[in-house]
Amino acid sequence: MKFTIHQSSRRGGRRYNQDRLAYSYSKHALLMVVADGMGGYSHGEMAAQLAVKTLTAAFQQMAAPSLLDPDHFLRMQIQKIHEAIHHLAKQKSLEEIPKTTIVASIVQDDTLYCAHVGDSRLYHIRQRQLLYRTEDHSIIQMMLKQGLVKAQDMSKHPDRNKIYNCLGGETPPTIDISKPRALHQGDIILLCSDGLWGHLSDERIVDILNNGMSINQNIPGLIDTAERRGGDSSDNISAAGMQWGSSLEDALTISTLHMPLENANTIMSPITGQAASPDAHALADLTEDDIDRAIAEIQVAINRSKR
Amino acid sequence: MQANQNLALPAGYQLQGYEIRKLLSAGGFSFVYIARDLENQSTVAIKEYLPNTLALRQEGVQVKIPSEEASTGFRFGLKCFFEEGRALANIEHKNIVRVLNFFRANDTVYMVMHYERGKSLQEHILSQDTAMAEIIIRRVFGELLNGLREVHTQKLLHLDIKPANIYIRLDGSPVLLDFGSARQALTNTPSTLPPSYTPGFAAPEQYGERKHLGPWSDVYSIGASMYACLMQSAPLAADIRLKKDLLPPAARIGKGVYSSHLLRLIDSCMALDHLERPQSLFALQKVLMEEQPNPAKAGWLHQFKAMFK
Numbered sequence: 001m002k003f004t005i006h007q008s009s010r011r012g013g014r015r016y017n018q019d020r021l022a023y024s025y026s027k028h029a030l031l032m033v034v035a036d037g038m039g040g041y042s043h044g045e046m047a048a049q050l051a052v053k054t055l056t057a058a059f060q061q062m063a064a065p066s067l068l069d070p071d072h073f074l075r076m077q078i079q080k081i082h083e084a085i086h087h088l089a090k091q092k093s094l095e096e097i098p099k100t101t102i103v104a105s106i107v108q109d110d111t112l113y114c115a116h117v118g119d120s121r122l123y124h125i126r127q128r129q130l131l132y133r134t135e136d137h138s139i140i141q142m143m144l145k146q147g148l149v150k151a152q153d154m155s156k157h158p159d160r161n162k163i164y165n166c167l168g169g170e171t172p173p174t175i176d177i178s179k180p181r182a183l184h185q186g187d188i189i190l191l192c193s194d195g196l197w198g199h200l201s202d203e204r205i206v207d208i209l210n211n212g213m214s215i216n217q218n219i220p221g222l223i224d225t226a227e228r229r230g231g232d233s234s235d236n237i238s239a240a241g242m243q244w245g246s247s248l249e250d251a252l253t254i255s256t257l258h259m260p261l262e263n264a265n266t267i268m269s270p271i272t273g274q275a276a277s278p279d280a281h282a283l284a285d286l287t288e289d290d291i292d293r294a295i296a297e298i299q300v301a302i303n304r305s306k307r
Numbered sequence: 308m309q310a311n312q313n314l315a316l317p318a319g320y321q322l323q324g325y326e327i328r329k330l331l332s333a334g335g336f337s338f339v340y341i342a343r344d345l346e347n348q349s350t351v352a353i354k355e356y357l358p359n360t361l362a363l364r365q366e367g368v369q370v371k372i373p374s375e376e377a378s379t380g381f382r383f384g385l386k387c388f389f390e391e392g393r394a395l396a397n398i399e400h401k402n403i404v405r406v407l408n409f410f411r412a413n414d415t416v417y418m419v420m421h422y423e424r425g426k427s428l429q430e431h432i433l434s435q436d437t438a439m440a441e442i443i444i445r446r447v448f449g450e451l452l453n454g455l456r457e458v459h460t461q462k463l464l465h466l467d468i469k470p471a472n473i474y475i476r477l478d479g480s481p482v483l484l485d486f487g488s489a490r491q492a493l494t495n496t497p498s499t500l501p502p503s504y505t506p507g508f509a510a511p512e513q514y515g516e517r518k519h520l521g522p523w524s525d526v527y528s529i530g531a532s533m534y535a536c537l538m539q540s541a542p543l544a545a546d547i548r549l550k551k552d553l554l555p556p557a558a559r560i561g562k563g564v565y566s567s568h569l570l571r572l573i574d575s576c577m578a579l580d581h582l583e584r585p586q587s588l589f590a591l592q593k594v595l596m597e598e599q600p601n602p603a604k605a606g607w608l609h610q611f612k613a614m615f616k
Contacts, residue, residue: 217314
């Protein structure tokens with residue numbers, strides 16, 4: 001399995017970043033997940049963090065080297081997250097139950113599996129064409145379907161951010177499982193929160209992702225553009241992009257060919273609340289002077305052994 | 308290979324007296340670039356300290372440390388980077404990568420190394436359809452041990468020997484790279500730095516408490532690397548072997564292709580009990596360099612040639 005991946009998250013104009021994203025891969029499977037903790041609610045980031053952690057932990061346990069049934073895995077684990085959020089709220093006696101959206105995808109055997117709840121999205125792009133996009137569980141999307149609003153008016157509608165389906169809500173979530181999709185070499189998968197797509201049309205997203213540069217450059221590029229357009233009031237913006245295969249030879253391309261069967265790696269962002277051990281604190285007491293001294297010592301050693 | 312969520316320096320970027328050509332690799336704690344030394348127009352490899360678990364550079368070239376926690380993690384890893392620099396700066400040996408410069412810039416640190424032309428042993432293993440010939444294994448590892456002995460003489464352990472870190476120059480001589488895990492573990496002060504190892508190649512004592520680290524730990528990794536040459540894949544990780552040792556012995560998988568002398572040596576290097584391994588590199592090297600009879604089943608061409616000797 002070979003792919004190039006980049007994920008990034010920015011706070012935008014908000015006080016907190018309530019978005020969480022992660023990817024995890026084993027020898028034969030790749031998981032990507034984006035969760036957008038609900039802004040209006042307290043502890044939104046708690047729900048998003050719980051979502052991402054639960055999913056990656058389960059993946060690490062069950063996906064090495066591959067999953068038996070990716071769709072079943074997504075459905076079961078997302079259901080579990082909903083229950084875990086309620087449990088957490090009870091345990092901490094929170095007045096309001098924290099809520100989050102989720103979009104998660106799994107790639108295994110050149111097939112893309114996807115599940116989502118809420119308005120965080122997945123895009124599947126092949127050769128500059130948008131092949132597929134998840135449908136938001138939002139009021140405005142429902143209105144569009146019923147013909148109550150026109151597509152061109154959606155981006156300015158006052159209800160454009162209201163969703164009717166999420167994790168942590170009073171009613172159990174409806175987990176939307178997309179049909180499995182064949183993935184070709186060079187295909188691009190993008191997962192993002194509404195902070196990103198809220199300011200960029202689908203066409204613009206496809207354009208930026210196909211400007212000839214690698215996914216490592218284009219994901220920060222996408223976020224930059226969205227942030228500029230959002231201005232000071234910009235929402236949290238998160239995006240994770242993955243290009244399948246090795247069409248673009250890049251030193252950052254990940255190959256799982258030589259990964260041991262029993263392993264899985266997880267990368268989460270943003271890095272938060274990972275308390276360093278006290279041991280680490282004690283060891284990290286490196287002052288500016290210490291750094292300069294260490295470098296000087298090494299310089300001396302280099303010059304000495306050159307003779 | 309691991310992912311790195313940081314942005315690499317762009318090609319053409321001028322870093323002090325060097326110009327970045329391209330990104331060579333992205334590891335857990337650093338990027339490695341190919342660059343040109345503008346002073347004498349030579350090619351060098353530059354290692355940039357940038358831990359991949361911390362998102363420190365999502366744009367531009369400057370490294371930004373977002374929080375107190377990240378700063379702790381950053382400085383922690385920096386200590387390890389200095390250990391590597393110190394270790395290498397003190398060694399000048401044909402089979403050990405040469406450090407040329409070490410400096411601070413962009414709020415991180417850089418190590419300039421001699422650029423070796425060639426391919427890693429890992430690439431060699433993977434590019435071949437058949438397992439590596441015994442004579443090559445003996446020569447590469449026999450020579451590599453000259454360099455590793457120098458490392459041990461400096462009271463250092465490498466602790467991350469694997470085919471990806473063994474480079475084969477165009478003239479066939481090996482160079483040991485990546486001393487990011489090297490520790491002054493031969494001294495009495497126990498190291499409290501975080502463990503870093505590669506499953507499959509790390510000795511069992513590198514997992515857990517790491518009390519029994521010693522030259523024999525590098526011996527295990529040498530054995531595992533030789534094993535990878537004949538298996539053409541990484542051996543089973545030692546921590547899994549400790550629970551249930553399902554590793555097929557080299558003596559079984561290499562039978563008929565390699566001499567039993569070499570196969571026995573590989574198996575002894577990979578003994579789970581460190582006391583059962585060759586206890587010094589010198590002992591190991593002696594066995595490796597010994598003149599060996601031809602493999603059990605010599606091919607017809609070999610026999611044909613022997614007739615005319």
